[in-house]
Amino acid sequence: MKIVIIGDGKVGYRLAKQLSEENYDIVMIDSNEGKLRTAIDKLDIFCVAGQATDVEVQKEADVPHSDLVIACTSMDEINMLSCLIARRLGARHSIARVRNPIYYKQIDMMKKDLRLSMVVNPELIVAKEIARVLIFPDASKVETFVRERVELVEFPITEDSALAGMALKDLYDKFQIRILVCAVEHGKNEVVIPDGEYRIQAGDRLHVTASHVDVDEFRRKFGKRKNKIKNVLICGGGRVSYYLATGLTKLGMQVKIIERDRNRCEELCELIPKATIICGDATDHDLLYEEGIREADAFVALTGMDEENIIMALFAKNQNVAKIVAKVNEDRRVEMIEDLGIDSVVSAKTATADMIMSYVRARQNSYGSANVETMYQLVGGKVEALEFIVRSEAEYTNIPLKNLTIKPNNLIACIARENRIILPDGEDCIKVGDSVIVVTMSQKVQDIKDIIVSNGRK
Incomplete structure (x- = not known):
């Protein structure tokens, strides 16, 4: 190609x-x-x-x-x-x-x-990504599949979490929530696609997939924040801020934007009448105190400079703001800010590249049995989550998953069939018309058949 x-x-x-x-x-x-x-x-x-x-x-x-x-x-x-x-x-x-x-x-x-x-539109993509994280504030990242009916949530495990020490196979029996842990980031460099024997540890980052309803139930049972975010303080008045504030005000949140350029402030006042626009320097700590950083439910740093966003995010953390999001485009800086305890980091570069890569994969495999509809890179690109739409009969369709041999480090995480969201077990099978979410540590999966051993019936 x-x-x-x-x-x-x-x-x-x-x-x-x-x-x-x-x-x-x-x-x-x-x-x-x-x-x-x-x-x-x-x-x-x-x-x-x-x-x-x-x-x-x-x-x-x-x-x-x-x-x-x-x-x-x-x-x-x-x-x-x-x-x-x-x-x-x-x-x-x-x-x-x-x-x-x-x-x-x-x-x-x-x-x-x-x-x-x-x-x-990179700014709109990032704004939607931030909005999803603010709706589910305990998550570090939220990606969506099947026209936003299925969510993949990055969920950090703290020392006092009820999940710490539990084997994945016991999750449903104990809590009756239909979720699937499809990847675990353990420590700085270890990433696994776990089986049921994996035991969750404090410090892990779980990548959980489920329907929106079940993800919300998961949040209520295991999240620290029981109340929804109501007050959001945004630093920087660029395009991401415009799209984000427009979406959040429609959800009923109180939004305040701090922007240093007076002309841009006047534009934002006209474009987003429901938001409060403050003309000033968001790196000024006194101004942040004055505009209520200590009372904010969420703080979002969206200036055009990574360094400013990192510094402001750390200041907000020092003020005990519960939810902090920073826009950081440079990959090396993303790793640094995560090490400093800011777990929600967004990048227009990454979001745009993921969307374009989904299209490229779909075009590359336009004559295959399944097309890539959506693709996200997780854990710094070490894991990919791909949504395939099954277009025709194949060697893996209508066969119980227990009779297919899946290659190591690959997982069929979810099947969407008409109005049903299926977290598959061995008795389920893939059918023509299904949307299938695959999580893989390989970077070259372009069709569902790529993760299945040929003649893989047991």
């Missing part, structure tokens, strides 16, 4: 790295020759220097024979125009990163004219 990536920024580089490691044929276009030289030195890709809106540059990158063009520069207009040119030249599919809320509101109309296969 030949893929052309336009833009060697954070998202473009991450995609190029991940796709090249999976043996896709990658070409990158960027006007900055220095950045391209760095990419060539580190990645197994071909690079073309020049403006992506130049037809000759796209021809040099062999766009006319490409299967997919991904435009993820920092400018929406360049992304959309580049995709339009690419499709006119013969590219089979195109994806554009579009961040401006004005463009995004009318993207359905523009999508057809621009012949876009997919549009990605």
Whole structure:
């Protein structure tokens, strides 16, 4: 599969790295020759220097024979125009990163004219991710599958947790909650896809999958916070803050945004009338005291600088704010802030790359028995959770799971069939039309058959 990536920024580089490691044929276009030289030195890709809106540059990158063009520069207009040119030249599919809320509101109309296969809005993706964590505040991260009917929740185990010391096989018998622990992060470097004998330990991070109702029941029984979040203090008034505040106010939460740019504050006052907008420097501790950081149920650091977000998150932790979320794009800094006790960290780069990778996997396997619908990377990319839609009969359909041999470090975590959410046991089977969630430690699973040993009937 030949893929052309336009833009060697954070998202473009991450995609190029991940796709090249999976043996896709990658070409990158960027006007900055220095950045391209760095990419060539580190990645197994071909690079073309020049403006992506130049037809000759796209021809040099062999766009006319490409299967997919991904435009993820920092400018929406360049992304959309580049995709339009690419499709006119013969590219089979195109994806554009579009961040401006004005463009995004009318993207359905523009999508057809621009012949876009997919549009990605990183800020909106991140805002939705933060909102899910605030709705379930005991979780570090919440991902959704099957049109948000199934949730995958990262849940830290504290010293005083009722789950500490319990074997997974005893969970349902004791608490009568239909959940499945599909991955465990134990310590800094150990990650396991556990069986029923695994015994939960304090300090573990459980990745739990279940329906929304059962996840909520799990929260009520084992979470520390019994009350829902009502007051949210957001630092930074960028696009993520706009999308987040708009969503939270609709849920009835009280939202306050601190933004240093006066013109932006005036815009936000008009855009989000139900939110309180404060013009000031969110790194000023006195201002944070004055605006009620000690009374806030949640603190969200969303400025454009990782360092500022980390410092403010640590200050909020020192003020005993119960739920803290920080936007951090640099991978090394994510590891650092988690070590410092801030467990909810979001990244627009990661969220965007995951969404685009889901599309790439789906296109790659468009003729297989199952298509990738959704994909998330967990535990710093060591584990993937993939949602497949089963489109046709295969060697694994209509066979009880107990009669299939699943390869090590893989798990069929959930099956969604019509209106039912099934946490499968050995008697269940996969049928055509099902949505199947697979959790794997392999980075090359593109079909459900990839996790099953051939002729694997016992």
